[in-house]
Amino acid sequence: xxxxxxxxxxxxxxxxxxxxxxxxxxxxxxxxxxxxxxxxxxxxxxxxxxxxxxxxxxxxxxxxxxxxxxxxxxxxxxxxxxxxxxxxxxxxxxxxxxxxxxxxxxxxxxxxxxxxxxxxxxxxxxxxxxxxxxxxxxxxx
Amino acid sequence: xxxxxxxxxxxxxxxxxxxxxxxxxxxxxxxxxxxxxxxxxxxxxxxxxxxxxxxxxxxxxxxxxxxxxxxxxxxxxxxxxxxxxxxxxxxxxxxxxxxxxxxxxxxxxxxxxxxxxxxxxxxxxxxxxxxxxxxxxxxxxxxxxxxxxxxxxxxxxxxxxxxxxxxxxxxxxxxxxxxxxxxxxxxxxxxxxxxxxxxxxxxxxxxxxxxxxxxxxxxxxxxxxxxxxxxxxxxxxxxxxxxxxxxxxxxxxxxxxxxxxxxxxxxxxxxxxxxxxxxxxxxxxxxxxxxxxxxxxxxxxxxxxxxxxxxxxxxxxxxxxxxxxxxxxxxxxxxxxxxxxxxxxxxxxxxxxxxxxxxxxxxxxxxxxxxxxxxxxxxxxxxxxxxxxxxxxxxxxxxxxxxxxxxxxxxxxxxxxxxxxxxxxxxxxxxxxxxxxxxxxxxxxxxxxxxxxxxxxxxxxxxxxxxxxxxxxxxxxxxxxxxxxxxxxxxxxxxxxxxxxxxx
Numbered sequence: 001x002x003x004x005x006x007x008x009x010x011x012x013x014x015x016x017x018x019x020x021x022x023x024x025x026x027x028x029x030x031x032x033x034x035x036x037x038x039x040x041x042x043x044x045x046x047x048x049x050x051x052x053x054x055x056x057x058x059x060x061x062x063x064x065x066x067x068x069x070x071x072x073x074x075x076x077x078x079x080x081x082x083x084x085x086x087x088x089x090x091x092x093x094x095x096x097x098x099x100x101x102x103x104x105x106x107x108x109x110x111x112x113x114x115x116x117x118x119x120x121x122x123x124x125x126x127x128x129x130x131x132x133x134x135x136x137x138x139x140x141x
Numbered sequence: 142x143x144x145x146x147x148x149x150x151x152x153x154x155x156x157x158x159x160x161x162x163x164x165x166x167x168x169x170x171x172x173x174x175x176x177x178x179x180x181x182x183x184x185x186x187x188x189x190x191x192x193x194x195x196x197x198x199x200x201x202x203x204x205x206x207x208x209x210x211x212x213x214x215x216x217x218x219x220x221x222x223x224x225x226x227x228x229x230x231x232x233x234x235x236x237x238x239x240x241x242x243x244x245x246x247x248x249x250x251x252x253x254x255x256x257x258x259x260x261x262x263x264x265x266x267x268x269x270x271x272x273x274x275x276x277x278x279x280x281x282x283x284x285x286x287x288x289x290x291x292x293x294x295x296x297x298x299x300x301x302x303x304x305x306x307x308x309x310x311x312x313x314x315x316x317x318x319x320x321x322x323x324x325x326x327x328x329x330x331x332x333x334x335x336x337x338x339x340x341x342x343x344x345x346x347x348x349x350x351x352x353x354x355x356x357x358x359x360x361x362x363x364x365x366x367x368x369x370x371x372x373x374x375x376x377x378x379x380x381x382x383x384x385x386x387x388x389x390x391x392x393x394x395x396x397x398x399x400x401x402x403x404x405x406x407x408x409x410x411x412x413x414x415x416x417x418x419x420x421x422x423x424x425x426x427x428x429x430x431x432x433x434x435x436x437x438x439x440x441x442x443x444x445x446x447x448x449x450x451x452x453x454x455x456x457x458x459x460x461x462x463x464x465x466x467x468x469x470x471x472x473x474x475x476x477x478x479x480x481x482x483x484x485x486x487x488x489x490x491x492x493x494x495x496x497x498x499x500x501x502x503x504x505x506x507x508x509x510x511x512x513x514x515x516x517x518x519x520x521x522x523x524x525x526x527x528x529x530x531x532x533x534x535x536x537x538x539x540x541x542x543x544x545x546x547x548x549x550x551x552x553x554x555x556x557x558x559x560x561x562x563x564x565x566x567x568x569x570x571x572x573x574x575x576x577x578x579x580x581x582x583x584x585x586x587x588x589x590x591x592x593x594x595x596x597x598x599x600x601x602x603x604x605x606x607x608x609x610x611x612x613x614x615x616x617x618x619x620x621x622x623x624x625x626x627x628x629x630x631x632x633x634x635x636x637x638x639x640x641x642x643x644x645x
Contacts, residue, residue, distance in 0.1 A: 005311055005456055027402045028364040028420040034493075036485045037454040037461040039469035043578050049612045051489030051551075051592060094609070100461060100469060102454055107491010109593040 005030065011058055012104075015077040017128075020120035032114065033104035038097050045081055045095035052091055054081040054111050060101035065094045073098070082125060085111045150181035150270040152292030156518065158183065158299050160287070162269045163191015164258060164499045165302030165478015165506055168227050170267045172510040175230065176520050181296075182267070183289060185274035189262040190255045191478070192306045198325050199351035200251045203343065203380050204498055207247050208239040212542075220544030224500035225249055227261045228507060234265035248382065275303075277445050285473065298517050302477035302506075305457050305497070307442040310435045315406025319413065319433040322348065331355045337415050337428060339403060340436030341367040346383035348436060349396065353386060360428055361386070362399040364420045374595040375492040401426065406433060441480055446471075459483030464575035465512040466505060475513060481505040486552040486574045490593045494552035504545045504553055508570055524566040527557060529640045532565055533632045536587045537624040540599035540615070545570045546589040554586035554602065559639045577602050577610040583639050586610070599623050603635060 003011065012018050013026045021029065033056070038044060044062065045052055056079045064072045064080070071093065074080060084091040085108040106114055115122040159169050162184035170182045186194065197203070202225065210222030214236040220228070225238040237260050241253045249257070262269070274290040278299075287294040308321040320326075322344050328351060336356040338345045341363040349359055361367075367387060368378035379387070389396040401417035404425075408414075412431040419426060440458040447453055452461040452470040460476055461469040462484045468474040476483070482497035484505075495501030514520035527535060539546060539555040546553060556568040560582045568584070576586045584604045591597050598617035602610040613635060615628045 003454075022423045024364070024402055024418045024420045024423050028400070031363065031365040035455040037452070037459075037469070037483065038485070039461065039463050042464075042574070043609075046577060046609070046612075049487075049489075049577075050614065051487075051590070053488060053491055090612075100452065105485070105488065105491075107488070109490055 008035070008058070012056075015056065015058075017056060017077065017079055017121060017124050020124065021118060025118060029118070030104075032110075033106050036103050036105050038101045038103070040097050040099045040101075042101075043094050043096050044101070044103070045084070045091045045093065047092060047094050048090045050090050051108060052081055052084050053108050054085055054106045054114075055079060055095075055103045058102045058104060060103075061098045062095045062101060063098050065096060066092065068094075079125070079128075081108070082111065082129075084108075148270050148272075149268045150183060150273075152289065152294055154284075154295045155179060155181040156297060157181075157513070158285070158287055158294045158296040159302060159477070160184070160275045160300070161191065161302035161304065161478065162186055162189045162262075162271065163193070163302060163304055163478055164227060165304070165480070165502055166191070166269070166300075167258065167262055167265075167267050168503050168506045169300050169302055169477040169510055170269075171227065171229065171265050172507050173514075174267075176510070176514045176518075178514060178518055178520070181294060182269045183273040183275060183287075183291075183294065184269050184271050185290075187271050188259065189267075189269065190258045191302075192304050193251060193254045193258060196306075196323075197251060197344075197347055198322065199347055201246065201382075202248050202251065202254055203376075203382060204500055205247045206238040206242060206249055208242060208244075214239065216542075218542035218544055218547075220500075221542075221547040224498065224548070225254055225257060227258070227265075227499070228503050229261070229265055231265070234261055237261055237264070275444065278449055280449065283473075298473050298475065298513055300475045300477050300509075300513070301443070301446070301480065303442050303480070305439050305441050305459070305479050305482070307440045309438045309440045309456065311403075311437055313403055313405060315403075315413075315415075316435055316437075318406060318408060319435055322434060322436045325434055328352055328355050331432060333357050334431040335412070335429065336360070337362070337413070337430035337433045338436050339363065339415075339433065340438070341365070341379070341398065342436065342438070343379055343383060344438070345436035346379045346386060348434060349386040350383045353389065353396075356432075358395050358397075359386065360397045360399055360415075360430065362401050362403065362415070362417055362428075364400060364402045366400050367398055373492070374490075374591055374593075376495060376498070377493055399426075399428075446474070449474075454483075457483075464572040466509040467512075473517075475509055477506040477509060478502050481509075484572070484574075486572065487577075489551040489590055492551070492591060494549050496549070496552070500548045501552070504549055504570065508553065508572065511569070522569070524558075524568060526563075527565040527567055529565055532557065532585075532636060532640060533629055534624075535567075536585065536601070536632060537599070537628055540587050540589055540623045541621065543570075543589075546587070550597075551588055551590040551600070554588040556584055556586040559583040559585065565640065573602070576604070577612075580604075580607050580609060582606055585636065585639070590614075597621060599628070601632065601635065603639065605639065 157180035204224035229235040599615040604610040
């Protein structure tokens with residue numbers, strides 16, 4: 001799947017993570033993040049590895065695995081990698097592509113400034129993390 | 142020698158066809174021949190050199206060759222100080238770049254680079270059918286059929302080394318009115334002009350630096366702020382050679398760096414009106430200029446390969462590839478040279494490898510050709526057995542002076558398998574992302590990485606049989622000699638159990 005820059009900006013504007021940004025801001029995001037492509041079956045995040053990045057899925061799907069056991073799947077518009085960057089710790093899970101994956105990537109060291117530059121993205125991310133926390137609490141109770 | 146007067150590689154059936162005569166095509170052909178794999182090399186160009194026959198526009202490269210590095214030119218680690226020579230096992234075709242440099246800079250000029258590549262083709266006897274343009278591709282059973290200006294080539298394996306060199310301009314209204322970087326005119330024709338450059342990557346800053354003494358005013362615009370390599374701890378961002386316009390901007394000297402997207406470009410009198418939207422505020426601003434140049438990047442000229450099923454992505458239309466630079470969607474199609482940058486690898490701390498430049502691509506290409514040889518032609522590459530007592534030394538020596546590990550940090554690694562049935566075997570250079578995910582036999586790999594503080598240190602990846610690899614970071618050293626006692630002890634401890642099983 002090949003997208004023009006215009007189509008990429010349209011796609012990003014449609015993702016909930018970026019939905020509160022202005023069009024010029026989304027264009028800037030499209031230039032700040034790098035588009036990457038991974039074949040099926042590859043790990044993007046690796047349990048216990050340092051120096052990982054932040055990823056937003058624009059096409060495809062990944063499985064989240066802890067010690068080889070699948071826990072969840074993420075698809076278009078979902079993001080991953082923020083937890084270990086925010087905590088400064090290696091990921092506690094593997095993230096593995098289930099099919100061809102297209103992502104936007106931001107280097108770990110750039111995430112803090114990125115979130116400060118775009119408070120609406122920070123708010124959206126916080127909301128997602130709150131949802132994950134609530135769901136995790138439900139499983140425990 | 143009647144064949145010398147004839148063009149080599151007439152159309153027909155070959156085990157492998159290589160397309161391109163830039164650094165990638167020359168390097169691929171060199172290693173294919175070394176492994177005894179018959180192949181044809183075709184190129185639309187009239188002579189070797191690829192993009193270096195034309196670019197960079199201002200005639201000096203961004204990649205260093207230090208004629209007097211800390212190690213002699215026949216030492217393998219010299220390749221870390223010489224980013225522009227192609228790889229060769231023979232003295233007469235190795236480390237050729239310094240021979241052609243006139244001493245005025247550690248960055249070779251474009252003509253010097255072109256001479257270096259032509260000398261490599263000559264002395265390494267890499268033969269190319271020049272003036273043969275690849276025009277299209279189709280499948281016929283298990284063969285790829287490449288139609289060219291000279292006729293059809295058929296092969297089981299096709300290697301495309303066609304660069305990322307096709308001018309790209311966005312489809313925003315008005316871009317059709319203005320030239321791309323590749324159509325920049327002679328510098329003196331910009332004398333006294335108000336110049337607007339779209340793009341704040343290296344090509345934009347190359348033009349800005351070269352035209353600084355000609356243009357009366359320069360505006361560089363793109364949505365993201367300019368990023369500098371000295372801040373990114375890598376080659377990512379504007380290189381130090383091109384930072385002068387940034388300083389002029391800071392000092393208010395007639396250079397302006399605008400974070401804005403272009404909404405449209407219109408003619409205005411003899412010049413142009415560029416309508417911009419500021420990225421931070423969303424406010425509109427119109428800038429008048431006499432000249433506009435779109436330094437908006439390049440794409441891969443892959444012709445009809447997407448119709449064959451080759452998936453491409455991103456602004457540069459790079460192919461989606463495996464970690465061995467094979468099309469992820471059409472097996473048997475491989476990529477050499479700068480296209481290899483489409484394989485991200487680990488990108489630790491967000492730092493990309495140097496696959497888009499000769500000094501990274503040359504190792505990728507060799508690793509790819511070895512893989513082609515193993516998987517398509519049953520070539521068994523040497524896997525020397527290592528004495529267990531020598532493994533720690535071997536690993537730390539690699540981290541300290543393996544040019545592959547220094548040029549391709551966190552991307553290529555030196556691997557040793559620790560199989561009880563075979564002993565310890567040197568597996569050579571492997572893509573790190575492949576090694577850490579392959580659940581094969583027990584193995585260890587070492588690489589060099591730069592972290593977010595700029596610290597350069599070795600990283601070790603240990604794999605138990607059938608399990609993914611585990612990472613251990615070793616200590617850095619003020620002079621980058623990683624062979625000290627602390628690292629030796631750490632590594633010996635890590636290797637004790639796994640190598641015990643591999644001692645026969």
